[in-house]
Amino acid sequence: MRAADALCEALKAEGVEHVFGIPGGANLPTYDALYDADLIHIQSRHEQGAGHAAEGYAKASGRVGVAFATSGPGATNLVTAIADAMMDSVPTVFITGQVRTELIGTDGFQEADVTGITMPVVKHSFLVTDPRQIPAYIHQAFHIASTGRPGPVLVDVPQDLSRADIEYEPAQGAPNLPGYKPPTEGNIKQIRLAAKALANARRPVIYGGGGIINANASEEFRRFCLSDRLPVTLTVMGLGAFPAPHEQWLGMLGMHGTRTANYAMDNADLIVAVGARFDDRITGKLAEFAPRAKFVHIDIDPAEISKNVPAHIPIVGDAADVLPKLIGEYERLGPDPERLDAWWKQIDAWREEYPLGYEDSEDAEIKPQRMIEALYKVTEGDAIITSDVGQHQMWCAQYYNFSRPRRWINSGGLGTMGFGLPAAIGAKVAKPDDTVVCLAGDGSLVMVCQEFATAAVHDIPVKVFLMNNGYMGMVRQWQELFWDGRYKSVEMGDSPDWVKLAEAFGWTGMRCTDKNEVEDAMQAALDAEGPVLLDVQVTKTENCFPMIPAGAAARDMVG
């Protein structure tokens, strides 16, 4: 069998149905194999779009997302998506074409050392040197991408090798990788210790992250939090792991989290971190982070434990395995729920004093926060929402009460502007029966607007609700607050006319400028056939608050 055909067979054996990508010289054999393979190929308009679509597909479904690109510029265009998938632990496999073996190292046409370029941002990578490796490497790539802490795996396939003739035998069972044995089960002694500490804590906080969602452990997490009146907060990556709103829900944590959540961490005596990595957007100034707390840290990646914040009780394991055991141990101790009364009194006082809120306009102007409230209402809080990066992302994280996992798809770690539209395309391909809305920023959307064509041509009915304030709003906010209002290169001007642009790509374009019409406009966009862009023109210079200024302590939140 031709190696490129074996590559497609290996993908199908891994359960792949959809791939995103763009052909070019070096991966022509793979595309020739796709001609006959029973795989649906979504032809993106830029490799970055293919990469983010694969991420959106993976995040929405929990399955491995796959993207193809050719050598050289095709492969380098994927790099942002690969780095994004690394930072957010997204199970993805990227398959790039490489120049012919004899040309490698000669600066051949469209040659780039993509395994070298991506080495710092992949979980693992393979450069094929023998055509017989191709199916085996594909299976290994899927195994590595999807187990342990998930992440991106790159397989770089020289053009001549993918044309070679090889024997293809379907792989049996998990591949044997002597250096790759991801942990699963947590140490029961450590779990018992954590339960005993938690049962004695007077001011505990449960701090969950995206690892819970990757572990498909949201139900276990919910049960853990509800095994007592444990206060819960989540990172931007964890939203949906606990059903908001809820009486034990403190709101999101971190730079644009609620004061209640950040103050609770600041005053906690025990913090139980689950699938979270103490990122600087959570801790603020590390030396002043949660100064009164001891830490239980549950994570599948041992290297995350004590990386930023030393853990008193480290537990390495899969959250889906650890949490049920922790619940069992905790309940067996029969802790006294009344010990938390004073703590809840304090938390309720913060909630009372510092609710999330904004001043609505007196005229028809659309406040961005109101736009999110409208989005929540018309989607009944249950759409798959993708977002770009910036103010709109933070407002959505604050005001859209995500109640289920895999409904909130954003770029948290790398913070990639332009992530939203291609991710929405990927999510809609994975979940065709769900409503998929990309909450876009105008600074971000223009970076990937070629992907309008992808959705139009493949008839992928995503809805883009553009929060259009005419600025790169978050950068403008920082210039206002921390750079004396010296605005430089943050205005977007009058270009493009979004409705016309959408129509030019074959989408339906709509516009809304009146706060009393937002919900109706959104409903009309959701009801319309095919992909729709709704340009919602919001307050231009609203700031996203509250906020921990970069490098400040959580207790020094502003706004």
Added chain:
Amino acid sequence: MEAGTPELVKLEDLQVGSALTGRKHVLSLMVENKPGVLARIAGLFARRGFNIDSLAVGPTEDPEVSRITLTLDGAVHPIDQVTKQLHKLVNVIKIRDMEPDQTISREMALFRVQATVEGRAEIMQFADIFRAKIVDVSRRALTIEVTGSSEKIDSFERMVRPHGLIEMARTGEVAIGRSRPDQ
């Protein structure tokens, strides 16, 4: 049950150890003998800001496995974090943080030293004391091979440097665990 009963863990009793050990560490890595493995390890050290003091790579008894021996300063780097990051590399099969008193470690170095008529005898005496070998000789210089611990090579360097050290090449330490007496 009352909160704070002895069966429970008092939070004030929970402590974390220091991340820094304050001593030199020798890490012995068994890695798959595949292209790019050294680049992955070097890249990891560079991007995490870890500094390698010495590095030696070579084959092992198993042709599919190479051994990388590297030394690091545990006063500057959290060794635990370094080994955990290394473990994440798929091609790294096994890591041993070698216990100093359970380890035999050796380094080899070549020194080319200026050897005037007056100085030559003293250099040869040093070589003798350090059980070094003179492997090359010319009218003005001696080339000396020294094997031993890194500290021994450091002191040999201190002894010959005043004579004029023309060139020095060191391999970096390699290490192996001591066998137990009953083995």
